[in-house]
Amino acid sequence: MTERAATYTEVFAVREYRYLFTAYLLSLLGDQLTAVTVAYLVYTGTGSAALAAAAYASSYLAWLTGGPLLTGLADRIARRRVMIGCDVARALLIPLAALPGVPAPALVALLFAVNLLRPPFVAARAALLPEVLEGDRYPVANGVDNTTAQIAQVLGFAAGGGLVAALSLRGALLVDAATFLLSAVLIGIGVRARGAPTRPEGPARGGPSVGLRVIFTDQRLRAYVLVLWVATAFTYAAEGLMAPLALQYRGGPGTVGLLLAAAPLGTATGAVLLTRFCPPRTRPRLILPLAVLSAAILTVVALAPPLWTVLGLLMVAGAGSAFGVPLNALFGRAVPAEFRGRAFGVAITGLSGLQGLAMILAGLAAERWAATTVIGTSGVLGAMGVLALAPLWPHRRSRPAAGPLEHLRMTSTTPEGSATASQAANLR
Known part of the structure; x- marks a missing residue:
């Protein structure tokens, strides 16, 4: 570990991170815009504060269900592919809320489905960053992401109200969908293709x-x-x-x-x-x-x-x-x-x-x-x-208790029962 903190210039000098950061910012704004716009659409359509609150709270509920069930995709499928797939799916689902005559309960369910795609996206990105950034660039990039998330939360709320006023509720939803589509394009262009973290029969099971x-x-x-x-x-x-x-x-x-x-x-x-x-x-x-x-x-x-x-x-x-x-x-x-x-x-x-x-x-x-x-x-x-x-x-001087992790690796073997070369290297 170096004595000097990495600079922001050094962090953003990494091409892959520049694309990941921009895509992350777009996804954050899209999440905020979607939550605000759909919640407002539900409230204005029904006058029900309970349904509007349910729409907004769906992001928390989605983590409680999508977190345990879907974040494992980031260990089974190439992480770049997981992020692109989640963004494309969200870009396709959100415009459905802009269709006229969609009942309020369906809007709440639709927003919940959109939010279910956030856990695997976040898990895939978090798992990929240590492979993209070396040395102190990684923790500094975490600081950049954290600061950006705080600012995006405030800007997302403000932009949601502005878009609704300028474009109407349904027009704002189309803009939301565009943020996810652009995020997918940026990841596809700027992030290097990597294989799945493990073999299908390995510890991804x-x-x-x-x-x-x-x-x-x-x-x-x-x-x-x-x-x-x-x-x-x-x-x-x-x-x-x-x-x-x-x-x-x-x-x-x-x-x-x-x-x-x-x-x-x-x-x-x-x-x-x-x-x-x-x-x-x-x-x-x-x-x-x-x-x-x-x-x-x-x-x-x-x-x-x-x-x-x-x-x-x-x-x-x-x-x-x-x-x-x-x-x-x-x-x-x-x-x-x-x-x-x-x-x-x-x-x-x-x-x-x-x-x-x-x-x-x-x-x-x-x-x-x-x-x-x-x-x-x-x-x-x-x-x-x-x-x-x-x-x-x-x-600082304590050594990790590696036994349980080694056991997990040892039980993840090929059909013939022998560990793969990459897994054997990990044991060392």
Whole structure:
């Protein structure tokens, strides 16, 4: 590991990453535009807030189902082909929502089907990046992706409203479809064709249980995922309480927008500081302290400080949650290539499920207690949870427990019962 952080120029000098990044940005914008536009289309057509909420929440539900079932495609099929296939399928499905007379329940089901294609796309891209980027370019690129995702979330919401106003709801959906089609074209042009990560009879056999075994039988991977899940769940609970928090401070929609924007802005800033200005050797040592900080700082919200202080606390919590950027790089490099798609699928599926559950529980708690009290309590519990996991965190000199992973490889053999040459090389 080098002492100097890679520069953005060095990251974008990699031709494949330039195309992957542009395609990723288009897919992010397309996801946001689709969710906003279809949810609005459902609401204006039915007047049902419940159906509109179901349409918007389909992205979370899709991860809970598509994550376990479909992310394994990234280990069975060439990852470039998986990404192109997902984008093309989304580009074909979305225009169906623009057809006149489509009933609202069908629109919700259609959006759910579109969102089901996101897990295999994300898993394939995450599994491919370590093969595209060498050295410190990989963690720095993770920081770029993280910052881009935060900005794209805000721009996607704003662009969705602008497109609806300028082009009508159905015209906006056609633009959404075009983003996915262009993403597929860019991946096809700029990403080098690679074979499937494993032979069909190799470790690609098996579903999400393989990803779970890979993660939870390895000391490092288990610690990485548990810290990510626990810290993120308790800090993410606050995001579901921005509306009641704004009302507690006698604010309106503008206040809600400011509160929602504070944490993503902090995360984007923290990602830049960690990847661009922090030496590579230092980043792993900051993961646990930042994970604790991301939750612990929210305990001050329980005191119901002035609104400007709450905004600052949310920004600091967001900056602390940037610990996920170097953690993602550690995780991606620690997982063997042939299991990477399913491992990322398990990690992201669990993350999405816990985030959704945390928001629901926080909302239920806010029915009885003030939003500031619930957020502060969530911060305390999150900090305590991360500290409880600290003894599991691998020390720099500890060696990974490779036995379970080797067993998985050894059981993945050719029909004759002998390991392939590539798998034998992996055992070394």
